[in-house]
Amino acid sequence: MKFFHSIRWRLQLWHGLLLALVLAGFGFTAWQLQRANQMNRTDHELEQRMGLVEASLLPRNGAGPGSPPPPDKPRWTAREQNLFAGMPGQEFYYVIWQRDGRQGDASASAPSEIPQPERIPGPPVFRSRGNFRESFHDTPGGECVLVGRDIGEEIAGSRRTAWLLGGSGGAVFLLGLAGGWWIAARALSPIAGITATAAKISTGDLSQRIRPADSKSELGQLARDLNNTFSRLDDAFARQAQFTADASHELRTPVTVILTQTQSALARERPADEYRESLAACQRAARRMRGMIESLLVLARFDSCEAPEAMELCDLARIVTDSVALLKPLAEAKDVHISVEVAPACCEGNAGQLAQAVGNIVGNAIHYNRPGGSVRVEVRREADGAILTVADSGQGIPPDDLPHVFERFYRAEKARSAGQEHSGLGLSITKAIVEKHGGSIEVASEPGMGTTFIVRLRAAVRLAGQTPMGAP
Numbered sequence: 001m002k003f004f005h006s007i008r009w010r011l012q013l014w015h016g017l018l019l020a021l022v023l024a025g026f027g028f029t030a031w032q033l034q035r036a037n038q039m040n041r042t043d044h045e046l047e048q049r050m051g052l053v054e055a056s057l058l059p060r061n062g063a064g065p066g067s068p069p070p071p072d073k074p075r076w077t078a079r080e081q082n083l084f085a086g087m088p089g090q091e092f093y094y095v096i097w098q099r100d101g102r103q104g105d106a107s108a109s110a111p112s113e114i115p116q117p118e119r120i121p122g123p124p125v126f127r128s129r130g131n132f133r134e135s136f137h138d139t140p141g142g143e144c145v146l147v148g149r150d151i152g153e154e155i156a157g158s159r160r161t162a163w164l165l166g167g168s169g170g171a172v173f174l175l176g177l178a179g180g181w182w183i184a185a186r187a188l189s190p191i192a193g194i195t196a197t198a199a200k201i202s203t204g205d206l207s208q209r210i211r212p213a214d215s216k217s218e219l220g221q222l223a224r225d226l227n228n229t230f231s232r233l234d235d236a237f238a239r240q241a242q243f244t245a246d247a248s249h250e251l252r253t254p255v256t257v258i259l260t261q262t263q264s265a266l267a268r269e270r271p272a273d274e275y276r277e278s279l280a281a282c283q284r285a286a287r288r289m290r291g292m293i294e295s296l297l298v299l300a301r302f303d304s305c306e307a308p309e310a311m312e313l314c315d316l317a318r319i320v321t322d323s324v325a326l327l328k329p330l331a332e333a334k335d336v337h338i339s340v341e342v343a344p345a346c347c348e349g350n351a352g353q354l355a356q357a358v359g360n361i362v363g364n365a366i367h368y369n370r371p372g373g374s375v376r377v378e379v380r381r382e383a384d385g386a387i388l389t390v391a392d393s394g395q396g397i398p399p400d401d402l403p404h405v406f407e408r409f410y411r412a413e414k415a416r417s418a419g420q421e422h423s424g425l426g427l428s429i430t431k432a433i434v435e436k437h438g439g440s441i442e443v444a445s446e447p448g449m450g451t452t453f454i455v456r457l458r459a460a461v462r463l464a465g466q467t468p469m470g471a472p
Contacts, residue, residue, distance in 0.1 A: 007191075008184050015180040016173075023173055027165040035158050039133070042151060043126055045092070046135040050124055050147045053094050054139050092149045099142030110148075119144060131155060190219040194226065206234040239408075246409030250292055254285035261285075295425040299408065302432040311437075314351045316386045316457065317342035317379045323358040324377055327366060335371045336392075338362075342379040345386035347457040349437040354457075357433040360426040361390045361453050368451075369394035385439070385459040391452040397445040405443055406431040 093110035097103050101116070117127070117136040124137040134148035190212050200208045209230060212223040261278040270278075324340055331338050347354075365375045373393040380387050397405060408428040434441045438458045445451035 008181075008188055011184045011188075012177070012181055015184075016177055019173055019176045019180070023169040027162075027169045031158070031162050031165055034161055038151075038154050038158065042133050042149060042154070043135065046126070046133065046147050046149065047124065049092055049094065050135055050137055050145060053096070053145050053147060054137070057096070057139060057141065057143060057145075092147065094148075095146045097144040097146075104143070111150075114146065114148075117144065117146060187219075190217075190223065194219075194223060198226075201230060201233075206230065206237060243408055247292075247296065250409060251289060254289045257285040258282045292425070295429060298429050299425065299432060302429075302436060311348050311350060314347055314349050314354060316345045316347050316354065316388060319351060319355050320358050320377060320379050320388060323355050324362060327359065327362050330363070331366045331375070334366055334369060335373075336366050336369045337372075337374045338366075338377065339374065340377045342377075343381055345379050345381040347386045347437075347459060349457065353433045354437070357430040357455070358388065360430045361388075361455070364426060365390050365392035365394065365451070365453075368392070373450075383459075386457045388455040388457075389452065390455075391450060393450040396447040396449055397443070397451055398447055402443065402445055406441075 091107075091109040093107040095103065095106040095110050095114050097116050103116070106114075111132070114134075117125070117134075119138055121138060124135045126133070126135045128134075128151075129148075131150055131152035132148050133151045134146055136144060136146040138144050190210075193212070194210050197208050197210045209227050210223040212220040261281045265275055265278040320342055321340065324338055328338065362375065362377060369375065369392050375393075376389075376391045378389040378391075380389075406427050408425055431441055434455055434457070440456050442454045443451065444454075
């Protein structure tokens with residue numbers, strides 16, 4: 001059934017079952033205690049009167065030689081007679097059977113046809129017979145004495161108590177169910193809000209957020225964690241949409257170049273030189289596409305949760321020196337002077353990835369520099385790690401563009417209009433590499449004065465006998 005799958009109904013069923021067991025146990029125990037107390041009082045009164053009847057059957061002057069025989073019936077004083085008086089229907093009675101089994105004396109209030117009990121030696125024995133409570137005992141003289149009382153009124157009172165306890169328990173049970181339903185509904189009401197918000201988000205509205213009434217409760221903490229998750233999902237989908245749009249935009253240009261050149265070449269017969277120019281243009285476009293695709297694969301690998309590549313002890317100074325040496329021809333072609341000032345600085349990481357990050361930063365510093373400009377590369381060691389600083393004297397980055405330089409495919413409009421062939425993924429890859437190594441990267445720039453990148457990598461404890469990667 002459907003309600004068995006509802007948390008509220010399951011809580012209510014368990015709460016109702018537990019409440020019913022507690023109330024039933026309490027009511028039954030209270031009824032049993034009341035009944036036992038009433039029976040104990042009656043038994044105590046029967047014991048008193050049993051002793052009185054037995055004592056009245058003994059000779060008044062003792063039982064020595066020449067003593068008169070025991071009397072055939074009790075001899076009462078006025079006070080003793082009062083013990084067998086009472087309210088109508090509640091009088092005590094007695095019956096005496098002689099040693100030969102004949103019924104002897106009996107009180108006027110004794111009911112008719114009382115069965116003679118079986119003679120049991122020992123202390124007085126109690127029994128319940130219908131609405132009567134009786135006690136019987138054999139006297140030393142051989143008589144059997146039975147004392148009893150009509151307890152019909154007590155039995156009726158016990159039944160009334162049972163009905164009262166049952167009715168009170170039922171009322172408390174219903175009140176408890178109502179209170180439990182209200183508490184469960186109040187406690188689980190935030191779940192309805194969470195469900196409604198999640199349903200809206202599942203339809204594509206990622207801007208929805210859960211608003212818990214009590215942010216400090218367990219459900220409030222769950223709502224806060226879910227909101228954080230939804231925010232990350234919203235950001236991830238937004239980045240994915242932007243990434244897809246930017247990638248499509250960047251790939252469209254080289255594809256258009258290839259299609260245009262091939263269509264033009266196939267439209268009519270052309271000289272060999274024109275075919276060669278078309279193929280060269282297609283080759284340049286294909287190379288640009290290949291570089292972009294390789295960059296996209298690198299970013300996809302960083303975004304995925306693949307196992308990290310092996311980390312080892314690296315000498316950042318050696319990595320920087322080798323990367324700058326590879327970029328010197330580009331700097332000479334751009335008429336840019338590079339100065340390098342490095343000190344040994346060990347860090348833990350992947351030498352190939354770190355070299356790619358350094359190459360991207362220094363390559364950007366050369367590419368966006370002015371003719372006759374300079375690039376200063378510095379590596380120094382600090383107590384908590386290694387620091388790489390790359391400062392150029394180029395055109396700088398406008399303040400509006402500075403917060404976005406590490407975004408994928410982001411390029412300032414000046415760079416776009418200048419016909420630069422860079423894809424805008426280099427700094428994104430660099431940031432991903434640095435963060436994967438547990439470091440950080442910062443950028444500061446002033447238009448017309450240059451740009452400075454600062455990379456901080458955590459220090460590594462050098463193992464005995466291990467040589468840093470890249471060290472001579």
